[in-house]
Amino acid sequence: MATAELAGKHLVLGMTGGIACYKIAELTRLLVKAGATVQVVMTEAATQFITPVTMQALSGRPVYTSQWDARVPNNMAHIDLSREADAIVIAPASTDFLAKLAHGMADDLLTTLCVARECPLLVVPAMNRQMWANPATQRNVAQLRADGVETLGPDSGPQACGEVGDGRMLEPEAVYEAIASFFAPKVLAGRRVLLTAGPTFEPIDPVRGITNRSSGKMGFALARAAQQAGADVHLVAGPVALDTPWGVFREDVQTAQQMHDAVMRAVPDYDIFIAVAAVADWRVDHTSDHKIKKTADHRLPSFTFVENPDILAAVARLPHPPFCVGFAAESGDLDVHGEEKRVRKNVPLLIGNLGPLTFGRDDNEVVLFEASGQKKLPRADKQALASTLIAEIAKRLPDTSLIS
Ligand code: CTP
Numbered sequence: 001m002a003t004a005e006l007a008g009k010h011l012v013l014g015m016t017g018g019i020a021c022y023k024i025a026e027l028t029r030l031l032v033k034a035g036a037t038v039q040v041v042m043t044e045a046a047t048q049f050i051t052p053v054t055m056q057a058l059s060g061r062p063v064y065t066s067q068w069d070a071r072v073p074n075n076m077a078h079i080d081l082s083r084e085a086d087a088i089v090i091a092p093a094s095t096d097f098l099a100k101l102a103h104g105m106a107d108d109l110l111t112t113l114c115v116a117r118e119c120p121l122l123v124v125p126a127m128n129r130q131m132w133a134n135p136a137t138q139r140n141v142a143q144l145r146a147d148g149v150e151t152l153g154p155d156s157g158p159q160a161c162g163e164v165g166d167g168r169m170l171e172p173e174a175v176y177e178a179i180a181s182f183f184a185p186k187v188l189a190g191r192r193v194l195l196t197a198g199p200t201f202e203p204i205d206p207v208r209g210i211t212n213r214s215s216g217k218m219g220f221a222l223a224r225a226a227q228q229a230g231a232d233v234h235l236v237a238g239p240v241a242l243d244t245p246w247g248v249f250r251e252d253v254q255t256a257q258q259m260h261d262a263v264m265r266a267v268p269d270y271d272i273f274i275a276v277a278a279v280a281d282w283r284v285d286h287t288s289d290h291k292i293k294k295t296a297d298h299r300l301p302s303f304t305f306v307e308n309p310d311i312l313a314a315v316a317r318l319p320h321p322p323f324c325v326g327f328a329a330e331s332g333d334l335d336v337h338g339e340e341k342r343v344r345k346n347v348p349l350l351i352g353n354l355g356p357l358t359f360g361r362d363d364n365e366v367v368l369f370e371a372s373g374q375k376k377l378p379r380a381d382k383q384a385l386a387s388t389l390i391a392e393i394a395k396r397l398p399d400t401s402l403i404s
Contacts, residue, residue: 006031006180006183007034008036009037010084011031011085011088012087012089014040014089015091015092016043016045016093016110017046018094018169022050023172024091024092027091027172029058030176034176037061039064039085040055040056041081041110042064044108045096064077082113087121089175090114093124093125094126097111098123098125101114101123101140102140102143122149123144123151124175125141127167129167132166133166154168154170155170155174177245180228181227184229184230188272191230193271194233194267194273194274195219195236195275195276196235196237196276196277196279197218197220197238198219198237199238199239200277201238201254201255203254203284205289206288206289206290210284216237216240217361218276219276220242221382221385221386224383225383225390226274227246229387229394231272234249234270236251237252238278256283256308257308259277260314263314263315264315267315275324275326277311282306283305283306284303285303285304285306313345316345316347323396324347324349325347328341328350328352328353330352330353338350338352339369339374341369348371349370351367351368352367354376362382365378377389
């Protein structure tokens with residue numbers, strides 16, 4: 001998980017009454033681990049679900065529950081607590097609390113803090129599906145959005161009451177991601193990014209196939225960074241064991257041909273294409289419908305290979321191609337092969353992995369190849385590197401006003 005966006009941020013985390021309060025323990029842990037300071041403020045109702053002691057231990061700061069708290073020397077808790085805040089996050093945000101916020105009420109510490117704030121306000125609704133669907137709640141949420149309040153979620157699924165539907169709180173990891181996203185510089189606002197990631201799997205028979213060691217981590221990190229930078233992101237993924245980054249549209253494929261077809265279908269709607277996938281160059285000409293068995297005379301099977309389409313080159317050849325970015329993992333002479341590959345694929349930017357052994361690792365070191373020359377970036381965690389690469393890509397884009 002990236003920490004850069006949240007390091008040094010000061011958050012007021014407001015908790016209101018709801019069973020989802022127990023999930024805020026984990027959210028607090030994630031935020032603190034990312035380097036944010038978290039000032040927890042709880043409503044009276046929230047303290048019925050989880051204790052201030054727990055929240056104090058996790059946040060490492062005293063928890064406030066009352067406007068009349070004697071620990072605040074000037075008795076101005078409602079102003080002091082949010083003065084330094086980069087944002088107030090209300091999680092869980094109950095039906096009642098959303099109603100109060102929408103009407104500008106200020107009858108306890110947390111509502112007063114929200115009304116008296118100068119920083120952004122993010123709310124994470126959590127409630128039963130009927131409460132969420134209630135026209136009054138919907139009216140209140142619409143009003144809050146119109147007032148510039150950011151709403152994260154809710155999610156859909158099984159609820160504490162045993163029912164299934166919209167209203168449940170986003171999982172703590174998703175709330176964390178959404179908060180990190182909120183703080184990331186929006187260098188790709190209004191842009192649409194299509195990516196490929198992971199390996200492909202080329203079947204030989206129903207149980208065997210050819211694949212490679214790509215973990216998909218770099219492609220997924222880039223998809224996440226692009227989403228956080230404000231882009232609409234479509235990720236075409238080969239077989240990988242990774243969770244979909246929050247807010248990213250993911251399409252799973254197996255073979256290079258399927259990846260090619262998915263990309264070619266989607267690409268007219270995108271203005272940036274980042275090909276990170278380690279696409280198999282060849283596939284077996286005729287796959288067998290049944291498992292290939294050993295023979296009594298120990299005859300070895302033989303296969304004929306045919307070449308797979310080059311997805312990146314195909315996109316770059318389109319009459320109006322998006323801004324294309326390629327990746328290259330070479331086992332040697334990156335200086336020569338990187339630039340040669342960029343020219344051969346006819347892309348403005350190619351990112352070369354320094355060293356062939358980055359598969360599955362969490363860090364990476366890369367060189368950027370472009371017509372004007374090469375630029376090496378320092379070794380970094382893949383997610384931090386992804387944010388740097390997104391910023392580098394953003395700098396090279398044509399003016400938005402020129403994009404139809
Ligand atoms: N690529 C692609 N489709 C392919 C092969 C590669 O889209 N069939 C893309 C990769 O996603 C990457 C770039 O092309 O962005 C370079 O991939 P790489 O495997 O290094 O290049 P190849 O063209 O396969 O060259 P070679 O294997 O000969 O090094």
